[in-house]
Amino acid sequence: MSPLALSLGDPAGIGPELIAACWAQRRQVGLPPFFVVGGAELLVAAAASRGIDLPVVRIDSPDEAADHFADALPLLGAVDGPFRPGQPDEDGARLALASLEQATALVTRGAAAALVTGPIAKAELAKVGFSFPGQTEFVAAASNVAAEDAVMMLAGPALRTVPLTVHCSLASVPARLSVDLIVRRSTIVAQAMRRDFGIAAPRLAICGLNPHAGEDGRMGDEEIRIIAPAIAALRAAGWDASGPHPADALFTPRARATYDVAIAMYHDQALIPLKALDFDQGVNVTLGLPVIRTSPDHGTAFAIAGRNIADPGATIAAIRMAADLAGRRAAA
Incomplete structure (x- = not known):
């Protein structure tokens, strides 16, 4: 399998130091070969803020990464910038964007097995012309x-949502x-559960929008008008979809044992439980893409x-998951 491509993220944030920490822990946590696009001096300085002596080797092709990964962090590309932790600016945003663009291009043309974004x-x-709501839409x-x-899924050891x-x-x-939005996106999720996560018959638990899932229309009728018909359509298409479930009860340990992924109606309904349960191991996965x-x-x-506080656990988890999903696709 080809190595993974990592983009820097904002150089004033914790992304670069966590990349350095992941490489430093590569053996003890069993990480596969990866390379970073840009930021050679930045990464060395960010590593130093955590007491890490980071050797960097410049590569000309992703194919060279595996040969050097054991002894140095492979780095492709000349874009770079100074280390100013906690001081975001437009120059840093340009570096983040250049890294993202180059890493994405490598993955979309098959030169790298997967993309992990900082x-x-x-x-x-947005100040430097990035017109997308986020990296999901850009990729x-x-x-x-x-x-x-392109569907955003948050995944950790305890929950997928x-x-x-x-x-x-x-x-x-x-x-x-x-109805179309729920059916279309839930179908993409179910297909990804099969293809990328190896779950032959994925169980989808679909949240209601309102308190108590509307309580038969007394607290809102979206469950009756939209969500229940969408669930019926998913079932008719052969998917194991249940709900609408009251969101306040769907994330208990007993409830989580009954489904493989929870489909939430809005951002915080999905992210609050994921971050409460799996903050240091939570991974953002984009479903529905060819990469x-x-x-x-x-x-x-x-x-x-720059304060040696940030936990690299979620970045480690993102690298591992990218490798697992890429390996599963390659073996299919």
């Missing part, structure tokens, strides 16, 4: 996949929901960048 600051990227566009067919609506206001969620893309499920954490 955390970005969307507001900073989808680069893969020639419609944004609505998908928000059907993502970066939008809570007030706009009800109007965005439709594998994962990311640690946390942000740039500017406030703690």
Whole structure:
């Protein structure tokens, strides 16, 4: 299998130091070969902030990464920048974008097995012309996949969950929901569970929108008008879909044993339980793409960048999951 490509994320955040920490722990946690796009001096300085002496080797092709990975962090590309932890600026955003663009291009043309993206600051990227809501939509566009067919799943040891609506206001969620949206995105999720996670008959638990899943229309009728008909359509198509479930009871240990993935109606309904249960091991996985893309499920954490506080667990988990999914596809 080809090595994995890692993008830097915002250089003022914790992404670069966590990449360095992952390479330093590569043997003890059993990480597969990966290379980073850009940021040679940045990575060495970020590593030093954690007391890591990071050897870097420049490579000209992803194929060279495996030969050097045991002894040095392979790095492809000349883009670089200074280490200013906690001080995001437009130059840093340009570096983050250049790294993301180059890493994505390598993966979409098959030169790397999967893409692992570092955390970005969307507001900073917008200042330098990044027009996408997030990296999910960027990678989808680069893969020639419609944004609505790129589905964000959050996965950890205790839970997998998908928000059907993502970066939008809570007030706009009800109007965005439709039978077609739920069926289309839930089908993409179910297909990915089969293809990429090896679950032959995936069980989908679908949340209600309102308290108590609407309580027969007394607390809102979206469950009756939209969510229940979508579940019926999914069942008619042969998928094991259940609900609408009250979201306040769906994430208990007993409930989690009854499904493989929870389909939530909006961002926080999905991310709050995932981060409460699996914050240091949570992975953001983009489903529905011809390529594998994962990311640690946390942000740039500017406030703690460079202070040797950030836990590399989610980045380790993102690298492992990317390798597992790429290996499963390669073996199919």
